[in-house]
Amino acid sequence: MASSIRVRATSNGDITEVQALIQHPMDTGLVKNPAGELIPAHYIQQLKFECNGKDVFVADWGTAVSKDPYVKFSFKGAKKGDDLKISWTDNKGGSDTTTAKIA
Amino acid sequence: MKRSLPLAMLLALGLAPSARAANEADYKAAYAAAEAASKEAAALRNQWTVTVSTMAAAKKAADGGDFDRATAAAQEAEALAKASIFQAASEKEAWKAMEIR
């Protein structure tokens, strides 16, 4: 199955801009399904971006992050072709990881 | 304002006669009338969602034995169905008024 993480890392000069879109329901645990039962909470808690062995960006998420979450940030110190490792874990122990080349 | 006056009167008329407590027979008659009007509206492919939900409410009230509320709901459903039939008929020509020419 294709990875749940779509990432676009483009570098110009010393700054690499990273955009990530992750396929995840991000259920808050406060919503009822049509049958009236509460849909249990199921959301990504931590998302890590690692480059050249260093965590350049770590996101701690709560239940208020949108479904199919999106995040954008930039960082210095990487160049074209470097590997950017992205991994997330959710409150049910689910996880996924992918590696992208900086374009 | 002018158009909705007859509708309001229609509704009021429907409710007034059942002064004494409605019994199952009243409910059955009211529900049958509502069902006929609702089928006609559906046949004209112009049914309203509120007609369907009011019919369901009528049936639920009847199942619970509350024939007063059931008859009132059935009569309201009939009025709603009749309004949607009126709408379908009047719109046969009325739509041209809005057309961009």
Added chain:
Amino acid sequence: MTTTTGPVATRRLILQGAASVAMLGLGNLPFAATPARAAANDKYPEEAFKQKNEADAIKALYGKTAEPSDKVKLDAPEIAENGGVVPVSVTTTLDKVTSISFFVAENPFALAASYKIADGTIPGVANRLKMAKTSNLVAIVEADGKLYSATKEVKVTVGGCGG
């Protein structure tokens, strides 16, 4: 009601759901002794995400209070296109930034997201948050150990004409 849960109904369900779960949450609040103000290390700030209102959440996460600063530029819409997907971003000219967090005051749980900024990472982030209703959106930036904040009100309501 329509076959699928109409948009209005889901909003109401969310609010009702919030009340019931909140009661539940209080019942088994772990009174673990771990210091609430875990420094911004790798650990997931469980405690902070459990706080209802914004002040407690900030204290649980950072252990200090913030002062508004115009060096923190918070960008969010006047009227949210949809409460489920509100594009929000923050940039700052402050330096030595170690953390950026977003709080939605009126949400069931105020803390929405918190980011650890390594040195060499540009202090700025864009993301999409959920907002239960019209609320103050607060962005907090931790720079050189001090907290700076920016606040903006975002109007949120449902769409459509009823159904």
Added chain:
Amino acid sequence: MKTRSALLLGSLSAALVAFALTSPRVIAADKVDPVADAKAFRNFFFQKFPDVKHEDFVNGPYSMNADMKRQWQEKEEFPPYEFALDAGKEMFATPFKNGKTYADCFPNGGIGIRQDYPQFDAKEGKVVTLELALNRCREANGEAPYSYVKDEMASLTAYMAFTSRGKLMDIKIPDDPRALAAFENGKRYFYTRRGQMNFSCASCHVQSPGERIRAEILAPALGILNAMPIYRSEWSGMGTISRRFVTCNSQTRAVPLEPQSDEYRDVEYFLSYVANGLPIAGPGARP
């Protein structure tokens, strides 16, 4: 207040224009004239919103409100329909059990043809929409049809729309009385009031585009289907044209018809034809 008076002025001038136009056309009222209808339809919107670029009408509410447009452009950097698009591309290439694929059912292998749909099928004497053609292709190859309102159909149409992005809508009405009747039937459906709210499609999308219904801005009817299928934050999911028609009906408290029933196919035919010449912008993201 400013928009209110602009709206008034707009509808006043439209009424004048309409009045001027009707007199010569009253005689020809019963003869269906799609070309004149389309021209009048487009001019109504071009005059009502003179500073909206013609091709921008396909962006619906975002052509009407700057703040909404900014929120949209931000989302378009990494749009939420990205997953549906990838899923659609994969599904489109996956062969059926009998080895054939969707490409065998469509001209040009199904790539870059969205702007030609819906088409009038002379054999059947009815309008065939893209969603219908996809399901017919599946059934012809022994596969079960997809629901018209669920994600699979949305993913497929999202991919096919993506391959036509930028191409101009190009709907043809053959000189066949049944095709003209279908166009007229679609036009009638568009202007007919329904539901307890007593609204027609035109009540919202012709009389008050740019106005708000609570959080949402109403899209102009011109080019309203060009960005279909759409990812709606409201549904936090993809929606096909069928799903949009069904939900619009329920909003006015009218019981929706079966997806892909004649009325829906004809109104899609009408709305697509009057948008000829405007670019395809699907898949779209909407509130």
